[in-house]
Amino acid sequence: MLQIDKVSKHFGGLPALSQVSFEVTEGQVTALIGxxxxxKSTLINCITGILEPGAGRIAFRRQELTGLKPHQISRLxxxxxxxxxxxxxxxxxxxxxxxxxxxxxxxSLLMAMLRLPYLRHRERQLxxxxxxxxxxxxxxxxxxxxxGILAYGDKKRLELARACVSEPYLLLLDEPVAGxxxxxxxxxxxxxxxxxxxxxxxxxxxxxMELVMTIADQVVVxxxxxxxxxxxxxxxxxxxxxxxxxxxxxxxxx
Amino acid sequence: MTGKExxxxxxxxxxxxxxxxxxxxxxxxxxxxxxxxYTLGLSNLIAINVIVVLGLALFIGFAGxxxxxxxxxxxxxxxxxxxxxxxxxxxxxxxxVLVATLVGLFAWIIGVPIxxxxxxxxxxxxxxxxxxxxxxxxxxxxxxxxxxxxxxIPLLTLGSFAFDDEVRLHYLLWGFALLFLLLCLNLVxxxxxxxxxxxxxxxxxxxxxxxxxxxxxxxxxxxxxxLAAIAGSLFAHTYSYISPDSFDIFVATDFVIxxxxxxxxxxxxxxxxxxxxxLLPEWVDFFETYKDFVHGGILVLVLIFLPQGLVAGLVDxxxxxxxxxxxxxxxxx
Numbered sequence: 001m002l003q004i005d006k007v008s009k010h011f012g013g014l015p016a017l018s019q020v021s022f023e024v025t026e027g028q029v030t031a032l033i034g035x036x037x038x039x040k041s042t043l044i045n046c047i048t049g050i051l052e053p054g055a056g057r058i059a060f061r062r063q064e065l066t067g068l069k070p071h072q073i074s075r076l077x078x079x080x081x082x083x084x085x086x087x088x089x090x091x092x093x094x095x096x097x098x099x100x101x102x103x104x105x106x107x108s109l110l111m112a113m114l115r116l117p118y119l120r121h122r123e124r125q126l127x128x129x130x131x132x133x134x135x136x137x138x139x140x141x142x143x144x145x146x147x148g149i150l151a152y153g154d155k156k157r158l159e160l161a162r163a164c165v166s167e168p169y170l171l172l173l174d175e176p177v178a179g180x181x182x183x184x185x186x187x188x189x190x191x192x193x194x195x196x197x198x199x200x201x202x203x204x205x206x207x208x209m210e211l212v213m214t215i216a217d218q219v220v221v222x223x224x225x226x227x228x229x230x231x232x233x234x235x236x237x238x239x240x241x242x243x244x245x246x247x248x249x250x251x252x253x254x
Numbered sequence: 255m256t257g258k259e260x261x262x263x264x265x266x267x268x269x270x271x272x273x274x275x276x277x278x279x280x281x282x283x284x285x286x287x288x289x290x291x292y293t294l295g296l297s298n299l300i301a302i303n304v305i306v307v308l309g310l311a312l313f314i315g316f317a318g319x320x321x322x323x324x325x326x327x328x329x330x331x332x333x334x335x336x337x338x339x340x341x342x343x344x345x346x347x348x349x350x351v352l353v354a355t356l357v358g359l360f361a362w363i364i365g366v367p368i369x370x371x372x373x374x375x376x377x378x379x380x381x382x383x384x385x386x387x388x389x390x391x392x393x394x395x396x397x398x399x400x401x402x403x404x405x406x407i408p409l410l411t412l413g414s415f416a417f418d419d420e421v422r423l424h425y426l427l428w429g430f431a432l433l434f435l436l437l438c439l440n441l442v443x444x445x446x447x448x449x450x451x452x453x454x455x456x457x458x459x460x461x462x463x464x465x466x467x468x469x470x471x472x473x474x475x476x477x478x479x480x481l482a483a484i485a486g487s488l489f490a491h492t493y494s495y496i497s498p499d500s501f502d503i504f505v506a507t508d509f510v511i512x513x514x515x516x517x518x519x520x521x522x523x524x525x526x527x528x529x530x531x532x533l534l535p536e537w538v539d540f541f542e543t544y545k546d547f548v549h550g551g552i553l554v555l556v557l558i559f560l561p562q563g564l565v566a567g568l569v570d571x572x573x574x575x576x577x578x579x580x581x582x583x584x585x586x587x
Binding site for chain 1: 460
């Protein structure tokens with residue numbers, strides 16, 4: 001579904017990504033792991049069009065993504081969450097989720113100002129979709145709260161709800177459980193499992209190994225901008241290169 | 255649901271439409287209660303300012319940009335109408351449409367390069383635009399009449415009905431203001447409006463949600479310019495006389511102050527902000543003399559203590575309070 005082919009990106013002379021290639025398969029969860037500074041966020045930013053890759057190509061459903069603007073990529077059906085939350089604190093929780101449906105709300109300023117019956121009707125449908133998403137993530141009773149006063153865990157779930165509400169083909173999740181306690185992590189993991197069984201394709205960037213190992217179908221390991229291993233969680237667990245670069249050091253400190 | 259709950263739910267569901275209706279009724283009846291032409295003249299000035307500030311509030315509060323140059327578009331509307339009707343002899347209404355269209359085009363042309371800037375740089379660029387425009391008004395006196403102003407602008411008419419006294423103007427100007435208020439309220443409650451609110455909150459996130467940030471900013475900029483131009487035309491036809499001083503940078507900053515008082519992201523706040531700032535010099539003589547100090551002081555204080563604006567800031571505080579109280583009530587039970 002998403003092909004990443006020999007993507008490289010340099011910041012000044014510093015290589016952040018060099019010749020990274022892998023594929024995200026439809027209906028599967030692909031986890032992207034690697035130590036800090038391995039280039040995971042850079043890769044996500046290249047996929048979503050915030051950064052332009054220096055070389056290589058990224059294709060989504062046979063369409064070239066390189067050179068497209070972030071909003072165009074979003075409209076192809078790629079939704080994302082952010083590592084450091086980017087919710088809109090002054091909008092209500094419901095409106096935050098509704099912003100996830102911006103692409104479906106009609107783009108004409110004039111039509112929006114006239115608010116003709118067809119638009120009211122569509123608004124109502126969108127609101128139903130949004131309430132549905134809130135329900136899935138157990139936020140319904142807080143729908144009219146300003147999003148800024150939610151607890152951290154709720155904000156994380158809200159961002160997830162906003163990303164899911166448009167039923168994107170591909171979900172990019174940038175550390176969805178970072179900073180959450182064990183209970184909240186289990187909760188998010190459960191949601192991700194439900195999403196996967198509903199057929200969503202996900203690319204998951206995560207440091208929480210337990211989550212990665214239980215939920216991912218395929219794991220891609222980045223280290224210093226290079227892709228050092230690709231395989232099932234079991235393969236990765238036994239791969240000596242990975243153990244040395246990443247898991248090994250984790251076990252040593254644990 | 256009981257009858258009372260049904261009624262409350264109905265009121266809640268149609269709160270925007272109902273508020274607009276109540277406001278329209280109040281304004282419809284206002285001249286019956288208030289016949290002093292001076293007071294009506296003031297409320298008419300508020301209506302004209304409201305039209306400018308509505309557009310600017312969308313640009314500042316929703317698209318998250320800043321403009322210290324909206325007196326330019328206001329002045330272009332006023333001088334455009336004056337020149338097309340007096341110098342070229344066009345009838346006022348078609349002239350108004352023509353001028354608004356031309357100003358929209360101008361905003362498009364200048365908006366493409368200028369909106370690549372943001373923050374302080376955008377403020378400086380728009381301020382510069384207003385300086386240039388004001389200088390042109392003063393210097394190009396064969397066309398604009400220079401510092402002595404432009405007189406003899408015809409009144410607006412509908413057939414043989416001329417908008418020549420304060421009461422008639424009240425209905426005309428507030429009619430326009432309410433129409434644009436309604437259009438703006440519709441806009442902010444739509445998908446496009448939410449896209450704009452997202453843009454004001456966080457540009458990267460908005461783009462990731464499918465908002466074309468560059469185009470959205472430009473569209474709102476053009477919309478606000480067109481609204482300001484229409485207000486300018488109305489201003490010219492209301493007073494029959496205009497001079498460059500009504501369109502200098504202090505007027506432009508006053509428009510921004512009105513937005514800040516009303517609050518970012520609040521359409522209703524526009525009415526309050528515009529009303530307060532327009533009336534302040536009338537209430538107390540002190541404000542008349544030291545107007546710029548007072549306005550500057552208000553701006554600084556509001557931005558320090560309620561950066562999202564006075565009315566919007568207070569509304570946000572109340573909303574948070576209410577939620578917290580309800581939560582406490584729920585956990586007590």
